[in-house]
Amino acid sequence: xxxxxxxxxxxxxxxxxxxxxxxxxxxxxxxxxxxxxxxxxxxxxxxxxxxxxxxxxxxxxxxxxxxxxxxxxxxxxxxxxxxxxxxxxxxxxxxxxxxxxxxxxxxxxxxxxxxxxxxxxxxxxxxxxxxxxxxxxxxxxxxxxxxxxxxxxxxxxxxxxxxxxxxxxxxxxxxxxxxxxxxxxxxxxxxxxxxxxxxxxxxxxxxxxxxxxxxxxxxxxxxxxxxxxxxxxxxxxxxxxxxxxxxxxxxxxxxxxxxxxxxxxxxxxxxxxxxxxxxxxxxxxxxxxxxxxxxxxxxxxxxxxxxxxxxxxxxxxxxxxxxxxxxxxxxxxx
Numbered sequence: 167x168x169x170x171x172x173x174x175x176x177x178x179x180x181x182x183x184x185x186x187x188x189x190x191x192x193x194x195x196x197x198x199x200x201x202x203x204x205x206x207x208x209x210x211x212x213x214x215x216x217x218x219x220x221x222x223x224x225x226x227x228x229x230x231x232x233x234x235x236x237x238x239x240x241x242x243x244x245x246x247x248x249x250x251x252x253x254x255x256x257x258x259x260x261x262x263x264x265x266x267x268x269x270x271x272x273x274x275x276x277x278x279x280x281x282x283x284x285x286x287x288x289x290x291x292x293x294x295x296x297x298x299x300x301x302x303x304x305x306x307x308x309x310x311x312x313x314x315x316x317x318x319x320x321x322x323x324x325x326x327x328x329x330x331x332x333x334x335x336x337x338x339x340x341x342x343x344x345x346x347x348x349x350x351x352x353x354x355x356x357x358x359x360x361x362x363x364x365x366x367x368x369x370x371x372x373x374x375x376x377x378x379x380x381x382x383x384x385x386x387x388x389x390x391x392x393x394x395x396x397x398x399x400x401x402x403x404x405x406x407x408x409x410x411x412x413x414x415x416x417x418x419x420x421x422x423x424x425x426x427x428x429x430x431x432x433x434x435x436x437x438x439x440x441x442x443x444x445x446x447x448x449x450x451x452x453x454x455x456x457x458x459x460x461x462x463x464x465x466x467x468x469x470x471x472x473x474x475x476x477x478x479x480x481x482x483x484x485x486x487x488x489x490x491x492x493x494x495x496x497x498x499x500x
Contacts, residue, residue, distance in 0.1 A: 187249070
Protein backbone atom coordinates (compact mmCIF):
# COMPACT_ATOMS: atom_id res chain seq x y z
CA UNK A 167 0.00 0.00 0.00
CA UNK A 168 2.91 2.35 0.72
CA UNK A 169 3.79 2.46 -2.99
CA UNK A 170 0.36 3.95 -3.74
CA UNK A 171 -0.57 5.94 -0.65
CA UNK A 172 0.55 6.04 2.96
CA UNK A 173 -1.85 4.04 5.20
CA UNK A 174 -2.06 6.89 7.73
CA UNK A 175 -3.00 9.30 4.95
CA UNK A 176 -5.59 6.82 3.69
CA UNK A 177 -7.26 6.45 7.08
CA UNK A 178 -7.10 10.22 7.67
CA UNK A 179 -8.76 10.81 4.31
CA UNK A 180 -11.50 8.31 5.19
CA UNK A 181 -12.09 9.99 8.57
CA UNK A 182 -12.24 13.48 7.07
CA UNK A 183 -14.46 12.21 4.26
CA UNK A 184 -16.89 10.71 6.76
CA UNK A 185 -16.98 13.99 8.69
CA UNK A 186 -17.51 16.05 5.54
CA UNK A 187 -20.27 13.77 4.28
CA UNK A 188 -22.04 13.74 7.66
CA UNK A 189 -22.06 17.56 7.67
CA UNK A 190 -23.14 17.84 4.03
CA UNK A 191 -26.09 15.45 4.22
CA UNK A 192 -29.46 17.22 3.92
CA UNK A 193 -30.84 18.53 7.19
CA UNK A 194 -32.97 21.38 8.45
CA UNK A 195 -29.90 23.50 9.18
CA UNK A 196 -28.31 24.16 5.77
CA UNK A 197 -25.37 26.11 7.20
CA UNK A 198 -23.53 22.89 8.07
CA UNK A 199 -23.62 21.84 4.42
CA UNK A 200 -21.19 24.65 3.55
CA UNK A 201 -18.80 23.46 6.25
CA UNK A 202 -19.10 19.92 4.92
CA UNK A 203 -18.26 21.09 1.40
CA UNK A 204 -15.14 22.86 2.64
CA UNK A 205 -13.99 19.79 4.58
CA UNK A 206 -14.66 17.62 1.54
CA UNK A 207 -12.50 19.89 -0.64
CA UNK A 208 -9.69 19.66 1.92
CA UNK A 209 -10.05 15.88 1.95
CA UNK A 210 -9.76 15.61 -1.83
CA UNK A 211 -6.68 17.86 -1.79
CA UNK A 212 -5.08 15.74 0.95
CA UNK A 213 -5.76 12.55 -1.03
CA UNK A 214 -4.20 14.03 -4.18
CA UNK A 215 -1.18 15.21 -2.20
CA UNK A 216 -0.77 11.77 -0.64
CA UNK A 217 -0.87 10.00 -4.01
CA UNK A 218 1.69 12.39 -5.50
CA UNK A 219 4.11 12.18 -2.58
CA UNK A 220 3.87 8.38 -2.44
CA UNK A 221 4.60 8.12 -6.16
CA UNK A 222 7.62 10.43 -5.92
CA UNK A 223 9.05 8.69 -2.85
CA UNK A 224 8.85 5.28 -4.50
CA UNK A 225 10.38 6.51 -7.74
CA UNK A 226 7.24 5.90 -9.76
CA UNK A 227 5.56 8.24 -12.20
CA UNK A 228 2.93 10.53 -10.74
CA UNK A 229 -0.66 9.91 -11.79
CA UNK A 230 -1.84 11.51 -14.99
CA UNK A 231 -3.31 15.01 -14.74
CA UNK A 232 -6.55 13.75 -16.24
CA UNK A 233 -6.75 11.18 -13.46
CA UNK A 234 -6.98 13.93 -10.86
CA UNK A 235 -9.57 15.82 -12.92
CA UNK A 236 -11.82 12.81 -13.45
CA UNK A 237 -11.34 11.59 -9.88
CA UNK A 238 -12.26 14.95 -8.32
CA UNK A 239 -15.33 15.27 -10.55
CA UNK A 240 -16.40 11.68 -9.78
CA UNK A 241 -15.96 12.02 -6.02
CA UNK A 242 -17.55 15.46 -5.84
CA UNK A 243 -20.57 14.50 -7.92
CA UNK A 244 -20.97 11.22 -6.01
CA UNK A 245 -21.04 13.14 -2.74
CA UNK A 246 -23.60 15.50 -4.22
CA UNK A 247 -25.79 12.57 -5.24
CA UNK A 248 -26.53 11.73 -1.61
CA UNK A 249 -26.38 15.26 -0.21
CA UNK A 250 -28.67 17.09 -2.64
CA UNK A 251 -32.22 17.38 -1.25
CA UNK A 252 -33.92 17.06 -4.66
CA UNK A 253 -34.00 13.52 -6.13
CA UNK A 254 -34.06 14.73 -9.73
CA UNK A 255 -30.88 16.76 -9.29
CA UNK A 256 -29.29 13.81 -7.50
CA UNK A 257 -29.93 11.71 -10.59
CA UNK A 258 -28.29 14.35 -12.78
CA UNK A 259 -25.24 14.41 -10.52
CA UNK A 260 -25.14 10.63 -10.82
CA UNK A 261 -24.88 11.02 -14.60
CA UNK A 262 -21.90 13.31 -14.05
CA UNK A 263 -20.20 10.74 -11.82
CA UNK A 264 -20.82 8.04 -14.45
CA UNK A 265 -19.20 10.15 -17.16
CA UNK A 266 -16.20 10.89 -14.92
CA UNK A 267 -15.85 7.17 -14.13
CA UNK A 268 -15.94 6.45 -17.86
CA UNK A 269 -13.03 8.87 -18.25
CA UNK A 270 -11.06 6.89 -15.67
CA UNK A 271 -11.74 3.69 -17.62
CA UNK A 272 -10.43 5.37 -20.77
CA UNK A 273 -7.19 6.20 -18.94
CA UNK A 274 -6.90 2.49 -18.09
CA UNK A 275 -7.32 1.57 -21.79
CA UNK A 276 -10.67 -0.06 -21.01
CA UNK A 277 -12.69 1.66 -23.72
CA UNK A 278 -15.37 -1.02 -23.79
CA UNK A 279 -16.09 -0.59 -20.09
CA UNK A 280 -16.25 3.19 -20.56
CA UNK A 281 -18.80 2.95 -23.37
CA UNK A 282 -20.79 0.25 -21.58
CA UNK A 283 -20.90 2.37 -18.43
CA UNK A 284 -22.30 5.36 -20.30
CA UNK A 285 -24.72 3.41 -22.48
CA UNK A 286 -26.12 1.15 -19.76
CA UNK A 287 -26.18 3.41 -16.70
CA UNK A 288 -26.39 6.96 -18.04
CA UNK A 289 -28.33 5.99 -21.15
CA UNK A 290 -30.82 3.38 -20.00
CA UNK A 291 -31.11 2.63 -16.30
CA UNK A 292 -30.66 6.18 -15.05
CA UNK A 293 -33.11 7.61 -17.57
CA UNK A 294 -35.68 5.09 -16.36
CA UNK A 295 -35.06 6.06 -12.73
CA UNK A 296 -35.25 9.73 -13.62
CA UNK A 297 -38.54 9.21 -15.43
CA UNK A 298 -39.96 7.35 -12.43
CA UNK A 299 -38.80 10.08 -10.02
CA UNK A 300 -40.33 12.84 -12.12
CA UNK A 301 -43.65 11.02 -12.34
CA UNK A 302 -43.83 10.07 -8.67
CA UNK A 303 -42.85 13.51 -7.35
CA UNK A 304 -45.77 15.72 -6.39
CA UNK A 305 -46.20 18.89 -8.36
CA UNK A 306 -45.86 22.27 -6.58
CA UNK A 307 -48.98 24.32 -5.96
CA UNK A 308 -49.69 27.93 -5.04
CA UNK A 309 -49.98 27.05 -1.36
CA UNK A 310 -46.68 25.13 -1.31
CA UNK A 311 -44.07 25.91 -3.91
CA UNK A 312 -41.85 22.92 -3.06
CA UNK A 313 -43.45 19.69 -1.91
CA UNK A 314 -40.71 17.31 -0.73
CA UNK A 315 -41.03 14.14 1.29
CA UNK A 316 -39.40 14.14 4.72
CA UNK A 317 -37.17 11.20 3.82
CA UNK A 318 -35.64 13.22 0.97
CA UNK A 319 -35.47 16.55 2.79
CA UNK A 320 -33.72 15.41 6.00
CA UNK A 321 -31.15 12.67 6.58
CA UNK A 322 -32.22 10.36 9.40
CA UNK A 323 -28.83 9.10 10.66
CA UNK A 324 -26.13 11.15 8.90
CA UNK A 325 -23.32 10.47 11.40
CA UNK A 326 -23.93 6.73 11.67
CA UNK A 327 -24.37 6.26 7.92
CA UNK A 328 -21.21 8.20 7.09
CA UNK A 329 -19.15 6.40 9.73
CA UNK A 330 -20.25 2.93 8.58
CA UNK A 331 -19.68 3.77 4.92
CA UNK A 332 -16.16 5.09 5.34
CA UNK A 333 -15.13 2.38 7.79
CA UNK A 334 -16.14 -0.17 5.17
CA UNK A 335 -14.19 1.83 2.57
CA UNK A 336 -11.05 1.81 4.74
CA UNK A 337 -11.34 -1.93 5.44
CA UNK A 338 -11.94 -2.84 1.79
CA UNK A 339 -9.06 -0.66 0.62
CA UNK A 340 -6.68 -2.19 3.16
CA UNK A 341 -7.76 -5.70 2.16
CA UNK A 342 -7.31 -4.87 -1.50
CA UNK A 343 -3.77 -3.54 -1.06
CA UNK A 344 -2.53 -5.92 1.63
CA UNK A 345 -4.70 -9.01 1.71
CA UNK A 346 -5.33 -9.96 -1.90
CA UNK A 347 -1.67 -10.15 -2.88
CA UNK A 348 -1.04 -12.76 -0.19
CA UNK A 349 -3.85 -15.06 -1.30
CA UNK A 350 -2.91 -18.09 -3.33
CA UNK A 351 -4.72 -18.69 -6.57
CA UNK A 352 -6.72 -21.96 -6.61
CA UNK A 353 -5.12 -24.84 -8.46
CA UNK A 354 -6.28 -25.19 -12.02
CA UNK A 355 -7.57 -21.61 -12.10
CA UNK A 356 -6.16 -20.95 -15.58
CA UNK A 357 -7.74 -24.13 -16.90
CA UNK A 358 -11.09 -23.22 -15.38
CA UNK A 359 -10.96 -19.74 -16.90
CA UNK A 360 -10.15 -21.01 -20.39
CA UNK A 361 -12.75 -23.77 -20.27
CA UNK A 362 -15.33 -21.41 -21.74
CA UNK A 363 -13.40 -21.55 -25.04
CA UNK A 364 -15.00 -24.93 -25.65
CA UNK A 365 -18.33 -23.09 -25.94
CA UNK A 366 -16.89 -20.44 -28.30
CA UNK A 367 -15.60 -22.33 -31.37
CA UNK A 368 -15.89 -19.33 -33.73
CA UNK A 369 -13.72 -17.22 -31.46
CA UNK A 370 -11.13 -20.00 -31.45
CA UNK A 371 -11.28 -20.12 -35.26
CA UNK A 372 -10.57 -16.38 -35.55
CA UNK A 373 -7.64 -16.52 -33.13
CA UNK A 374 -6.07 -19.51 -34.86
CA UNK A 375 -6.46 -17.88 -38.29
CA UNK A 376 -4.87 -14.64 -37.09
CA UNK A 377 -1.99 -16.56 -35.51
CA UNK A 378 -1.40 -18.44 -38.78
CA UNK A 379 -1.71 -21.82 -37.10
CA UNK A 380 -4.45 -23.15 -39.40
CA UNK A 381 -5.22 -22.58 -43.08
CA UNK A 382 -8.17 -20.69 -44.46
CA UNK A 383 -10.04 -23.89 -45.34
CA UNK A 384 -9.60 -25.34 -41.85
CA UNK A 385 -11.48 -24.82 -38.64
CA UNK A 386 -11.72 -26.25 -35.14
CA UNK A 387 -13.55 -29.57 -35.11
CA UNK A 388 -16.99 -29.53 -33.52
CA UNK A 389 -18.67 -32.15 -31.43
CA UNK A 390 -22.28 -33.21 -32.00
CA UNK A 391 -23.52 -30.52 -29.58
CA UNK A 392 -21.59 -27.76 -31.38
CA UNK A 393 -18.77 -27.39 -28.84
CA UNK A 394 -15.14 -27.18 -29.96
CA UNK A 395 -12.87 -30.19 -29.57
CA UNK A 396 -10.34 -28.60 -27.25
CA UNK A 397 -8.37 -30.24 -24.48
CA UNK A 398 -7.72 -27.30 -22.15
CA UNK A 399 -5.69 -29.34 -19.66
CA UNK A 400 -3.30 -30.80 -22.27
CA UNK A 401 -3.60 -27.74 -24.57
CA UNK A 402 -4.37 -29.68 -27.75
CA UNK A 403 -6.80 -28.71 -30.50
CA UNK A 404 -8.46 -30.91 -33.11
CA UNK A 405 -8.65 -29.14 -36.50
CA UNK A 406 -10.72 -30.36 -39.45
CA UNK A 407 -10.96 -29.63 -43.16
CA UNK A 408 -14.56 -30.03 -44.23
CA UNK A 409 -13.76 -30.01 -47.97
CA UNK A 410 -11.18 -32.79 -47.76
CA UNK A 411 -12.71 -34.55 -44.76
CA UNK A 412 -9.38 -34.68 -42.90
CA UNK A 413 -8.46 -33.86 -39.31
CA UNK A 414 -5.25 -33.12 -37.47
CA UNK A 415 -4.22 -32.30 -33.92
CA UNK A 416 -2.39 -29.14 -32.90
CA UNK A 417 0.24 -29.86 -30.27
CA UNK A 418 0.74 -27.74 -27.09
CA UNK A 419 3.65 -25.85 -28.68
CA UNK A 420 1.26 -24.66 -31.41
CA UNK A 421 -1.21 -23.20 -28.91
CA UNK A 422 -1.20 -19.40 -29.49
CA UNK A 423 -0.59 -17.15 -26.53
CA UNK A 424 -3.62 -15.08 -27.53
CA UNK A 425 -5.92 -18.09 -27.24
CA UNK A 426 -7.27 -17.30 -23.79
CA UNK A 427 -10.73 -16.53 -22.46
CA UNK A 428 -10.99 -12.95 -21.32
CA UNK A 429 -13.12 -11.67 -18.50
CA UNK A 430 -15.67 -10.37 -21.00
CA UNK A 431 -16.00 -13.82 -22.60
CA UNK A 432 -16.60 -15.52 -19.28
CA UNK A 433 -19.00 -12.84 -18.07
CA UNK A 434 -21.04 -12.78 -21.28
CA UNK A 435 -21.30 -16.55 -21.48
CA UNK A 436 -22.22 -16.83 -17.81
CA UNK A 437 -24.96 -14.21 -18.07
CA UNK A 438 -26.55 -15.47 -21.28
CA UNK A 439 -26.12 -19.20 -20.59
CA UNK A 440 -26.62 -19.54 -16.84
CA UNK A 441 -28.70 -16.48 -15.93
CA UNK A 442 -30.89 -15.45 -18.87
CA UNK A 443 -34.03 -15.26 -16.74
CA UNK A 444 -32.29 -13.02 -14.20
CA UNK A 445 -31.67 -10.41 -16.90
CA UNK A 446 -35.27 -10.64 -18.08
CA UNK A 447 -36.61 -10.31 -14.52
CA UNK A 448 -34.47 -7.20 -13.96
CA UNK A 449 -35.97 -5.63 -17.08
CA UNK A 450 -39.49 -6.52 -15.95
CA UNK A 451 -38.86 -4.96 -12.52
CA UNK A 452 -37.73 -1.69 -14.12
CA UNK A 453 -40.77 -1.74 -16.39
CA UNK A 454 -43.16 -2.35 -13.47
CA UNK A 455 -41.56 0.52 -11.53
CA UNK A 456 -42.16 2.85 -14.46
CA UNK A 457 -45.76 1.68 -14.86
CA UNK A 458 -46.40 2.10 -11.13
CA UNK A 459 -45.08 5.64 -11.24
CA UNK A 460 -47.35 6.36 -14.19
CA UNK A 461 -50.38 5.11 -12.25
CA UNK A 462 -49.46 7.23 -9.21
CA UNK A 463 -48.98 10.32 -11.36
CA UNK A 464 -52.33 9.77 -13.09
CA UNK A 465 -54.17 9.48 -9.77
CA UNK A 466 -52.49 12.66 -8.56
CA UNK A 467 -53.57 14.55 -11.71
CA UNK A 468 -57.16 13.31 -11.39
CA UNK A 469 -57.24 14.39 -7.75
CA UNK A 470 -55.93 17.83 -8.68
CA UNK A 471 -58.63 18.19 -11.34
CA UNK A 472 -61.35 17.26 -8.84
CA UNK A 473 -60.05 19.79 -6.31
CA UNK A 474 -59.96 22.51 -8.95
CA UNK A 475 -63.52 21.70 -10.04
CA UNK A 476 -64.77 21.78 -6.43
CA UNK A 477 -63.01 25.09 -5.82
CA UNK A 478 -64.55 26.52 -8.99
CA UNK A 479 -68.02 25.47 -7.85
CA UNK A 480 -67.50 27.16 -4.49
CA UNK A 481 -66.33 30.37 -6.10
CA UNK A 482 -69.02 30.27 -8.78
CA UNK A 483 -71.68 32.44 -7.08
CA UNK A 484 -69.15 35.04 -5.96
CA UNK A 485 -67.77 35.32 -9.47
CA UNK A 486 -71.20 36.11 -11.02
CA UNK A 487 -70.94 39.36 -12.94
CA UNK A 488 -73.30 42.22 -11.88
CA UNK A 489 -76.00 43.34 -14.37
CA UNK A 490 -74.81 45.90 -16.85
CA UNK A 491 -76.19 49.45 -16.39
CA UNK A 492 -77.92 51.04 -19.29
CA UNK A 493 -76.29 54.04 -20.86
CA UNK A 494 -77.95 57.47 -21.07
CA UNK A 495 -78.67 57.07 -24.74
CA UNK A 496 -80.39 53.80 -24.20
CA UNK A 497 -82.46 55.31 -21.36
CA UNK A 498 -83.53 58.29 -23.52
CA UNK A 499 -84.64 56.04 -26.31
CA UNK A 500 -86.62 54.00 -23.85
